[in-house]
Each structure stands twice: as C-alpha cells, then as structure tokens.
Amino acid sequence: MDLCCSRNLYVDIFEQTALSLFLNKLSRGLARFFPETKFLVGISGGRDSMCLLYGLLTLGYQRLILCHLNHQLRGAAARMDERFVISQAQELGLSLRLARAQTEQFASDQGFCTEMAGRELRYAFFAEVAKETHCATLLLAHHADDQLETCWINLLRGTGTAGLAGMRMESARRIEKERGNTLHIIRPLLRLSRSEVVQFSCERKVPFREDATNLDTNLMRNRIRHELLPFLDRRFGINYRKAILRCTEILADEEDWMKGIAESFSYETQLAYKKLCSLPRGLQRRILRQWLLKQGVPEVDFAAVERIRSLIVLPLSKLAKVNLPFGVHARRRSGVLFLERPPHLDC
Numbered sequence: 001m002d003l004c005c006s007r008n009l010y011v012d013i014f015e016q017t018a019l020s021l022f023l024n025k026l027s028r029g030l031a032r033f034f035p036e037t038k039f040l041v042g043i044s045g046g047r048d049s050m051c052l053l054y055g056l057l058t059l060g061y062q063r064l065i066l067c068h069l070n071h072q073l074r075g076a077a078a079r080m081d082e083r084f085v086i087s088q089a090q091e092l093g094l095s096l097r098l099a100r101a102q103t104e105q106f107a108s109d110q111g112f113c114t115e116m117a118g119r120e121l122r123y124a125f126f127a128e129v130a131k132e133t134h135c136a137t138l139l140l141a142h143h144a145d146d147q148l149e150t151c152w153i154n155l156l157r158g159t160g161t162a163g164l165a166g167m168r169m170e171s172a173r174r175i176e177k178e179r180g181n182t183l184h185i186i187r188p189l190l191r192l193s194r195s196e197v198v199q200f201s202c203e204r205k206v207p208f209r210e211d212a213t214n215l216d217t218n219l220m221r222n223r224i225r226h227e228l229l230p231f232l233d234r235r236f237g238i239n240y241r242k243a244i245l246r247c248t249e250i251l252a253d254e255e256d257w258m259k260g261i262a263e264s265f266s267y268e269t270q271l272a273y274k275k276l277c278s279l280p281r282g283l284q285r286r287i288l289r290q291w292l293l294k295q296g297v298p299e300v301d302f303a304a305v306e307r308i309r310s311l312i313v314l315p316l317s318k319l320a321k322v323n324l325p326f327g328v329h330a331r332r333r334s335g336v337l338f339l340e341r342p343p344h345l346d347c
Contacts, residue, residue, distance in 0.1 A: 022200035029188030035060035
C-alpha cells in the first residue's frame, strides 16, 4: 500500500467512527503528516502531554520517541513523574529518551530565572535527542489556553507583537549553528481548549500525573489561569477568548512580514549603525533585537533594546557603552556596535 492509500485509509476510519472533537482537531493539526512519520514527543507525564500521546496512538501514529527531562525541581514528585513516564513507555512499547538536569544550578550559573533555565535545558535536551535519533520533528502539547496565558504574560511584561503573537502551530529552533540544522516544532493541540483536553482524558481514561505546582498562584501563569481568566469569563463570556486567539493569528502573520524586513539586514558580530539612524524607530528596534538574538543574548527585552538605541540616536552623545542583561555590554566605536560578554554567553 502506498503512502497516499495508507493516509486515505486512516481518514476513512476516522470519518466512519464517532471520534471526539479532540481527535478531530488533532488530526487536522497533523494533516500533512502520514501515520508512518517518525516524531519526537515531549512528555512530562501531565494531562496535556499524555492526551497528546494517546491521541497520536489512536490516530495510528506509532513511530514515536518519547522525550522526558527531569528538571529535579520538585523532589520526590519529579522522581515519581519520571517513573510514571518510564512505565507508560514500557506498557505502550515505545522508545524513551530520559535525562536529568541540574536546573537550579544552571539558572544560578547563567544568571537566568528558573523558568527560563528550565526552558533552555529542555530545548537543549530535545536537540540532543534529535541529533541522536536523526529525527528533527518534535511534537509538543501546548493548547489554546496555554496560548492565552502566554499572551497575557507577555502583555503584562510589556512585550511587542512577537510576544503577543504567542506560540506558533509550527516553528523552528536552531540545533547546530555551524551546520544550520533545525528542530521543527509542531503544536497540534494549539486550537484545542483545556476543557476539550480534559474531556478527552475523561472519555478515554488517559493516565497522567498531576503537578501540584499548577495550583501555586505565586507564579504569574497560575494567577492568570486561576484568577484573571475566570474573572474575564464571568464578565465578558468565553467568546472573548476566541477574539484574543484570532488576534494572535493576525499578529503572527504581521510579525512574520515585519521580521522578514528586519532579516534583510546583515547580522555580523559588529553592526554598522549609521544606516539605522534614518530608519523608522520600530524598524530600528527590530533590527537591534534581532542582532542581539543572533549574537546569543537571551531574553532581549524592550529596556535592553532602548539602551542600545541610545548609543546611535544621539550621534554627538559621548555615551559609548551600555549594560545589558546577564553581564553583557554593548559598545559603540568607529561606526559599529559590538558586544562584550561573559565566557558562558560566547557564541
């Protein structure tokens, strides 16, 4: 049976059975991938990732490599999550890649917050697995409510359109800078709500581990999830959620267009800034932000970009050096901008 016939067979089975809305939307999110496709799947052991896994298996996707990183932040609970994922992989007959990270130590060494350190370690782990298994397509279980929360977090932090555009259904992350290899990230649940995920987990009795930290309202994401969004639901009705999600799609398309303009500039180690002075302020910020990111400076915020802009918008200013996050310094000399940074941020 060729791939086309195989795909049509799965579509016919799908249409002939009364599968849930969850599986409908998951199938559409993976529409361009055949069931024979090999995937990495990020698995925490929580409800979302386990529902993604069981949904994939229900739709006939079998070539799955489970990836679990123990951040070692929650003591015995993290170890129990790890054991749960191991038992599930064994029970389902799936390949598993497992690693442990010293997240708090990494955060301290790099000057990162714990959340950022965890994210960097997680993607580094995924990249290692991708190279080891020769599989560069990763599935993650982010859903529409995660998207809403992310947009509110970015709005409250004063981000631009990049942050308000939120996560993408498909994105890419560089694995090896020298070879230009990338990790392709797919989020097939991004148009599903949390309630649809919960309904599927109840209908199919999907096993999962509950993370107690999801109830900790000292964390911004949890305050938004448990306090802000329910308040907005009561005051405005749940349809406002669709409006915000539509806004993220519009902003994502516009962000791609504007990013393309900024990408037309050459991003060498040193950035010639004289041409920037004549450009619109918004484009100046985008070019400077893109330059910092390409130089390996993480978490570039508005304040950092504005500090660098201060080096170029007043040509007669004697200011020639500004401080950036994580011990990085930006300098202006002989018509160019360049960075001085600690060894752990060297590209």
